[in-house]
Amino acid sequence: MEIKETLDCKGLSCPMPMMKLAKAMKGLNSGEVLEMLGTDPGTKSDLPKWCEKTGNIMVASEDLAGGVNRALIQKS
Secondary structure (H helix, E strand, C coil), X not given: CCEEEEEEECCCCCCHHHHHHHHHHHCCCCCCEEEEXXXXXXXXXXXXXXXXXXXXXXEEEEECHHHCEEEEEECC
């Protein structure tokens, strides 16, 4: 899977990661994948809800070292 863009939201608190994600997704074409890196624990629960609401697809989510969460989101 090719990652079109990486969005670094480490150190940002809610609602900034989700706002930056929404803006970044507008610049992608259908089928392209964005990688989002973040440390805000709220984003882990907000992201699946946002994808469901917007019709985008959360392909994967994993916890990395240092409290970083990595999510792959595919634009619908």
